[in-house]
Amino acid sequence: MSIIVDAKGLSCPQPVLMTLNKIKEIKKGEIIVKVDTDTSKENVSRAAQSQGWEVADIQENKEGYQLTIRK
Amino acid sequence: MGKLKNIFATRWGIIGVGGFIGVCAALLQKLGNPGNMGVCVACFERDIAGAIGLHQAGVVQYMRPEIIGFVLGSLLAAYIFKEFRARAGSAPIARFVLGVFAMIGALVFLGCPWRAMLRLAAGDGNAIFGLLGLIGGIWIGTLFLKGGYNLGSVQKTYTSVGWLFPLTMLGFLILMLIFPQIKGEAKNGILFYSVKGPGAMHAFLPISLAAGLAIGFLAQRSRFCTMGAFRDLILFRQAHLLSGVIALVVSAFIANLLLQQFHPGFVKQPVAHTMQIWNFGGMVLAGLAFALAGGCPGRQLFLAGEGDGDAAVFVMGMIVGAGFAHNFGLASSPNGVGPHGIAAVIIGLLVCLFIGFTMRKRVG
Numbered sequence: 001m002s003i004i005v006d007a008k009g010l011s012c013p014q015p016v017l018m019t020l021n022k023i024k025e026i027k028k029g030e031i032i033v034k035v036d037t038d039t040s041k042e043n044v045s046r047a048a049q050s051q052g053w054e055v056a057d058i059q060e061n062k063e064g065y066q067l068t069i070r071k
Numbered sequence: 072m073g074k075l076k077n078i079f080a081t082r083w084g085i086i087g088v089g090g091f092i093g094v095c096a097a098l099l100q101k102l103g104n105p106g107n108m109g110v111c112v113a114c115f116e117r118d119i120a121g122a123i124g125l126h127q128a129g130v131v132q133y134m135r136p137e138i139i140g141f142v143l144g145s146l147l148a149a150y151i152f153k154e155f156r157a158r159a160g161s162a163p164i165a166r167f168v169l170g171v172f173a174m175i176g177a178l179v180f181l182g183c184p185w186r187a188m189l190r191l192a193a194g195d196g197n198a199i200f201g202l203l204g205l206i207g208g209i210w211i212g213t214l215f216l217k218g219g220y221n222l223g224s225v226q227k228t229y230t231s232v233g234w235l236f237p238l239t240m241l242g243f244l245i246l247m248l249i250f251p252q253i254k255g256e257a258k259n260g261i262l263f264y265s266v267k268g269p270g271a272m273h274a275f276l277p278i279s280l281a282a283g284l285a286i287g288f289l290a291q292r293s294r295f296c297t298m299g300a301f302r303d304l305i306l307f308r309q310a311h312l313l314s315g316v317i318a319l320v321v322s323a324f325i326a327n328l329l330l331q332q333f334h335p336g337f338v339k340q341p342v343a344h345t346m347q348i349w350n351f352g353g354m355v356l357a358g359l360a361f362a363l364a365g366g367c368p369g370r371q372l373f374l375a376g377e378g379d380g381d382a383a384v385f386v387m388g389m390i391v392g393a394g395f396a397h398n399f400g401l402a403s404s405p406n407g408v409g410p411h412g413i414a415a416v417i418i419g420l421l422v423c424l425f426i427g428f429t430m431r432k433r434v435g
Contacts, residue, residue: 009224011161011365011379012299013216013306020307038154039294042080047307 036064106341130268140283145376157233159380170388179353204354212362233378
């Protein structure tokens, strides 16, 4: 099962900080990041890619976005 | 609009936006705005505070249409690209207080981060000390962020909450049209207008407004932020936002050279002083306050335009802070710091440390 980082309601840089902390912790695998602004979506994607992770999927829902990042 | 949507958030997108802002600022100065102040968010909000009588510093009173344009341009972009999200409720009073002290710090230096860049691009060496202070303040802010500092979650709220600040700006614009500036008069109706000094220097209203709208629109798309530029570099080693800021400095520098607005030196620079410790200290305070509040003063306006009620509260804090700064003798002048400016910087730093140390929770 994927690890979930729920950063809804938090503004930058918190979603990025939380995602990078999790990336450092698990080194590789799959993380689902939940955010609720377009800015956070872009920032988390950029941060994940800078760490060599792939943004495998982005889904939009009522609450915002759910990003699946993978390495 | 899917593809188009992300153009401005790319590396070249943000470089283009930074470059555009730099050229706009140099041109606005050429067209009448004060020296090395083509665009200054702190100075212009201070002028707005003066225009509505929150302070009585007669040389800095003018309802700056650029600020109004920033908010309304961002609102427009947010609606076109379906990004308007009304939200509020993340420690508003803390954001208000941070806004007050961010303004006080900026007015001790005499400029926000935007103007610090523009001053540098016009040859004002004093700006170097302000920029070093800004980076120092942001660095302290990143230490708090690493330690778990955050102001808590926002809540989704009524769409009309997100509209209140843009409507306030629209109201200010309407006031300006009802009570336009009369040459040589210090007041028309309820609005104050400087008859001399920086407040009396401005581009033609429609030009200022159009420039503000264009910058607001593009900055909302690109997430341009002068504080975030250094914060992301320090915190994540990411230079994305910084590339926009560098583009701003380079384009303003080239435009200033072409427009003969580049005058290198330290003394007698326009609306600047040479007390370097306090150029540095003022911006440490401003940088820390911006970092704790999550955005530079421009970014706070763009966020307020896309429905962020907390960013709007920060801006209100800055406008009220300008009132304090001039009523209490905290703001600097070309002669140096104000009589109580140093005390205000020290108090402001203590307040920011209080906020930074006490508002933290473990996340993730």
